[in-house]
Amino acid sequence: MSNKLSEVINTLRRLEGPLQVSAGPEQVTVVTAAPALAQVCAQVAQACDARLATSVGCDERLLGRGFQVYFVFAADRAGAFITVQAELDENAPVFPSLTARLPAANWHEREMHDLLGFLPQGHPDLRPLVLHPGWPKGFFPLRKDAQLPPSPFQVAGDLDMPGVTGQGVYQLPVGPIHAGVIEPGHFRFFLDGEQILSLEAQLFYVHRGAEKLIEGRTPALALPVVERLCATCSASHAIGFCQAVEALSGVEIPPRARHLRTLYLELERLYNHLGDMGNICAGLSYHLGNYLGASSKEALVSLNAELTGHRYLMGVAALGGVRADLPGHAPERIRTVLAQAYRDLQELLSGITTSPSVLDRLENTGRLSREVALELALVGPAARASGVDRDARRDHPYLAYSDLKLLVPLRSAGDVYSRLMVRADEAQVSMDLVNQLLRTLPAGPVRTDVPPLPPRRQALSWIESPRGESVHWVQGGNDGTIYRYRLRSASYQNWPAVPQAVLGNIVPDFPLVNKSFELCYSCTDR
């Protein structure tokens, strides 16, 4: 156990209130009583310099434990995850809301309220988050005794969008169906002329009930579902889920599998970052940049197909390792494609940085302050562009990252330009990481057996996806199947930042600001 972790434990033991502290490797659990939950969470966050990483509400009545809530905090400097757990009253599942003290808990609590019927008392805004108007009252799908109604619900009624009113203030509704073939989200702008006074976003149009679907499946049958929660981070999702299952089953994967997983994760980051840079260029009508980004992305996803059989890296991860080894010619091909991608990236960057009209759109647009980024516990490039130095690969090393030299690029302005440049810098770091991995790729098997899930225990895993850290939480049931699974994707954590970043900007810059976060609806909505 590291010194830093012992410090965290000692700090937690000194906290006041009804709580028990127990520790495992890299993880500490604090069990408390429901009425003290908010108090304890706030203390943990402050005393351990920790941010809210994920939360899980769980109906554990079939495991003989009643309703449980878990709030998981990440203490980045200590390299530890701290879970605060409380049991709720079965007849009145109420707990004091954290949101007023920790704004990052806002969505987490609203989701528990929607899907499990837990009441975060004192929450300032308990409008439905996941559920849309027309959802029957008192039907909580993630409860174990939820009975699916015989016919689908009709969406009826208006969205509740408080926003801003006043003389000359008007509303502009955009979506959920957009002009391009993109994902659905409804954006309601409150405007004074072109200036955005307030933005309300209604997401969760593609809530498929994936977490419910996964319940009762064995990990092997759940893996293809997790992998398809979204297509742009499919390797991250699949590997993150495998890590959680392996942690639960106590399996160590072979060294070659560890390296190959790391390699696939960096290839995923690369094609995303280059494609996203192209998308940002599309958002400001800089077409050459858009084409360069798209062509780089195409070269990289073709490489993925050649190496793994799938352009978006689906099916690369398997429980206990990876599905198949790389083909023999892979290192040579990867180096060739990456060398070209590096040249394309330089061309793209020189196009951006030498063009005043492009820079004019990028700089100072969609500013997000460091304070807001910290308050909302943002992750990934969005956090790092606002000067929040946070990267799960370095702060909580997993797979082969502790063996690699990893630089975490940082920008401080928090505007679209910073988010673009953080991606450019990170893409170059990823190229370097891939080369390091190819040089040090160990020999040996790529897969090992994974025993059935141990019953009634849970595990956590984290992974730095292209959009930032995602957290997977897996709990085993009584019979080797999954009892509860939750994914807190990077997009989920970062969405609340978009309405903050557009304040004071003009409507035509919204697509650009939105694309600079490049958040995914699919894995947010699940």
Place this chain on the structure above:
Amino acid sequence: MQQLWKYLRRGRATAPALTPDPTPSRGFPAFRFDACIACGRCAPVCPTGVISIADDAPALVRTWSLDYRGCVRCTACQEVCPTQALVPTHQTQLAATSARDLEGVARFQLVRDQSGALVPRRYLAWRKETSHG
């Protein structure tokens, strides 16, 4: 009129790809009827549940089927197949004029062994109307 007749006679409208897929992807599994022993191991491991195996005990027929419409090309069935009756391909396209064309169905005759259990014995028929088989 002549032109219309030409179109009607042409049948399926999807033209073959002009260039082959430059980077062959992991495709649908092909089914080798003569290698299958109808053990049924592939059905429970299919994450989308599109492989089914069912016995008609009175008629002594076991039916195996794979609906390619729901196949996500994960290769789980190939990994558990003891006889390589499901083999990898690079076929990833699903264009057909009827849903029936996207289903593979194989029938096996069942006999009772000494303990009275039904075991597959003889291959009866394999309908292969899809280009993936």
